[in-house]
Amino acid sequence: DGGITQSPKYLFRKEGQNVTLSCEQNLNHDAMYWYRQDPGQGLRLIYYSQIVNDFQKGDIAEGYSVSREKKESFPLTVTSAQKNPTAFYLCASSMGRVGSPLHFGNGTRLTVT
Amino acid sequence: GQQVMQIPQYQHVQEGEDFTTYCNSSTTLSNIQWYKQRPGGHPVFLIQLVKSGEVKKQKRLTFQFGEAKKNSSLHITATQTTDVGTYFCAGPDETNAGKSTFGDGTTLTVKP
Numbered sequence: 001d002g003g004i005t006q007s008p009k010y011l012f013r014k015e016g017q018n019v020t021l022s023c024e025q026n027l028n029h030d031a032m033y034w035y036r037q038d039p040g041q042g043l044r045l046i047y048y049s050q051i052v053n054d055f056q057k058g059d060i061a062e063g064y065s066v067s068r069e070k071k072e073s074f075p076l077t078v079t080s081a082q083k084n085p086t087a088f089y090l091c092a093s094s095m096g097r098v099g100s101p102l103h104f105g106n107g108t109r110l111t112v113t
Numbered sequence: 114g115q116q117v118m119q120i121p122q123y124q125h126v127q128e129g130e131d132f133t134t135y136c137n138s139s140t141t142l143s144n145i146q147w148y149k150q151r152p153g154g155h156p157v158f159l160i161q162l163v164k165s166g167e168v169k170k171q172k173r174l175t176f177q178f179g180e181a182k183k184n185s186s187l188h189i190t191a192t193q194t195t196d197v198g199t200y201f202c203a204g205p206d207e208t209n210a211g212k213s214t215f216g217d218g219t220t221l222t223v224k225p
Contacts, residue, residue: 042201042217043156058212090155099144099163099205102213104155 003027006091006105013085013112021076021108023091029103031096032074036060037088037107046089049074050096078110085112115140117204119216127224132189134219136202143205145178145185146213151198192223 004025013019025032034046045058049068063082068074074093078085090107094100116139126132136145144163148156160169162178162185169176173196175188189196199218206212 040220043215045212048212098207099146099161101146101158101161102148102156102203103158107155 004091004093004103004105006089006108008108009106011108011110013110015112016080017112018077018079019085019110019112021078021089021091021110023074023076023105024072025074025091025093025103025105026072027093027103028071029093029095030071031094031100032068033092033094033102034058034064034066034074034076035090035092037090043090046076078112085110115204115206115214117202117214117216119202119219121219122217123220123222125222125224126192128194129191132192132196132221134187134200134202134221136185136187136216138183138204140204140207141182143182143207145182146203147176147185147187148201148203148215149198150201150218154198156201189221192221194223194225197221197223 007022031050033048035043044060046064047066049055052071055066055068065077088109091105092102094102118137120135146161147159150156160176165182166180167178173190177186199220201215201218203213203215
């Protein structure tokens with residue numbers, strides 16, 4: 001089955017630690033995205049990548065980093081510089097053209113204490 | 114920058130009642146997409162509207178795209194408990210291919 005896999009589903013970390021969230025897709029999509037969702041709120045774009053080895057900052061990139069070394073993979077690192085890292089993180093992919101629908105993974109719920 | 118606004122933020126209905134959520138963009142859109150996120154789940158693509166004045170139906174759901182292509186609505190007839198969730202609209206960033214702006218969503222709860 002084609003789809004997007006995010007792991008783990010739940011992640012717990014101590015404050016001050018960096019943590020990397022995994023996102024893999026086998027849809028052969030060119031574009032990949034990371035969104036952050038806080039309780040009762042919408043989706044805010046962290047980073048996106050339209051092609052391998054290239055990525056752009058979204059609306060809330062501070063405290064996050066990404067890499068896109070393979071078409072299938074777009075890991076997100078939440079660094080210790082991120083002031084409020086506890087949130088629900090969603091990875092998505094699309095064909096990359098204007099208006100292409102987004103396909104979302106199941107999300108990773110990160111809790112930092 | 115581009116803004117996409119949705120109202121209402123929350124809607125509580127009795128099962129069988131109708132429900133409508135409205136989406137307004139600060140700029141003209143080439144298309145608009147709608148997504149549904151079930152509680153605890155992830156957003157799932159529902160539909161895309163492209164043409165001015167377009168109306169599309171999916172069973173009890175009716176989607177409209179405004180004549181000026183700056184607003185859209187989703188109407189659910191005779192809600193069921195399976196309709197519970199948050200409905201998001203999203204518009205493409207016309208200056209930045211591959212990037213979309215999401216509204217904050219309308220969360221629907223249905224009392225059985």
